[in-house]
Amino acid sequence: MCLACHDPLARGEDHLCTGCRAQLPYADYHRLPPDQNPLARRFWGKLPVQHTLSYLRFQKHGRVQHLLHQLKYQGQQDVGRVLGRWYGQELTEAGLQAAFDLIVPVPLHARKLAQRGYNQADSFAEGLAQGLQLPWHAAALHRVMNTKSQTRKNRMERWENVETVFEVAEPNLVHGQRVLVVDDVLTTGATLEACCAVLLAAGAREVSIATIATADR
């Protein structure tokens, strides 16, 4: 069955039917010069993000939203694996295999992980690692509760803090490395930015990001 439209698959089709695969809204940001990459612009003036990559453009009520829903809420981790593998192969063909040393998924909070049973970013990291023939490490980053005093922060800072507190669980693993941080979907970019910031602080040589899909703002 096709993961996007649920039609039966024909022989030789892999997880998605030929029609869906042809009609997915591919973002192709890796083919654009950096100054024309809309995703890169979101990080300008914030952090030096080397490569800003996304496989698909998020469209409400479309195939991409359906695929992400399958991945996140229906236990269909194959969605992440197969899209990651295809995208990794495409990036390899574009010569980007040599641009990274390690793939790291954005972690879920432990409580959420226990509820869902899996992190939807892990399967994408696993697929990408396969397609790019690079190592990935699920536990390099850790999402933590904010324990710092909130009293001196304004309301906006407090709100941001709750969502985006990460720490590097394995500094030895990322030190001196070119790390590709991956997540299922990018909306504001705040989560990926927070992950990149702690990786750079822990001595990562470069940080890049890749998501399955990006939502327009």
Ligand SMILES: [Zn+2]
């Ligand atoms: Zn289909």
